[in-house]
Amino acid sequence: MNVEQARFNMIEQQIRPWDVLDSDVLTLLAVMKREDFVPASQRALTFVDMMVPLRQGGAAGQCMLEPKLEARLLQDLRLQRHEKVLEVGTGSGYMAALLAHRAQQVFSLELEPELVEMAKANLKRAGIMNVTVRQGNGALGLAGESPFDAIILSGSVAAVPQELLEQLKVGGRLVAIVGNEPMMRATLYTRTGEREFGEVVLFDTVAPRLLKFPEPTRFSF
Structure with a gap:
């Protein structure tokens, strides 16, 4: 495979058509070696328009998101070089690496010890x-390092906990x-005032x- 091609x-073919047009983001994606953050067993999927499992049976929160989705979230966060960022869901560390090139300081939280070591x-x-x-x-965030200029969740939730927004x-x-x-x-949330x-x-x-984010209560009759 011609990696650069x-x-x-x-x-x-994937990222730009998804309205990722920020030239700085596109340049970063061109120079950041995504393949270095993909498990060796999944290397053939590095540039494919799909999620990449990070470990055996990699399901909830244990995958790299599609390249176009990562890029769009990064663009829409509108980071500036002086900012401090929190990421939830480190995975392989790829998104954290992208954030690191756009911000001053990045904290990244990962629940699974195996993925913590992989990302590090x-x-x-x-x-x-x-x-x-x-x-x-x-779901609890990192209150001891807050407040943050920006927070990104690298996965889905039923609702964003108030504790994170605060x-x-x-x-x-x-x-x-x-x-x-x-x-x-x-969804983009912006803190416009104290509450x-x-x-x-x-x-x-x-x-x-x-993982560990609350789900809505399901009633049965």
Whole structure:
């Protein structure tokens, strides 16, 4: 496989048509080696328009999202170089690596110990020094390091916990994929005041659930 041609095709045929037009994001995707964050057994799927399992039976929260979805979320977060970011759902560390090139400091939470070690190793090998990966329940966020300029959820949730929203600075943004199959919505939340939050739907999509986030109560009769 011609890796650089495959990377070019991924950007031009998958990512750009999904309204990812920010030149800085596109340049970053061209130089960041996505293949270095994909498990060796799945390397053939690196540039394919699909989710990549990160371990045996990789299901909820244990996969890399499609390249176009990663790129769109990154673009819509509108990061600036001086900002501090929280990611929930580290996975292989690829999104954290992208965030690291766009922000000053990145904290990334991952529930699964195996993936914590994978991400740390991948980020170290890539020479990325401004990401801190921690094991923990992403639904609780990281209050000890808050407030954050931006928060990104690398997976879907039924609803964004208030506890996470309150870890944003005033003016801070949170991007998440919210709802239930068959249709979820990528949504941008902005903290507009001490107790005020704006909400804008960005686009429709579907993504695996992040673990440990609350689900709505189901009633039976």
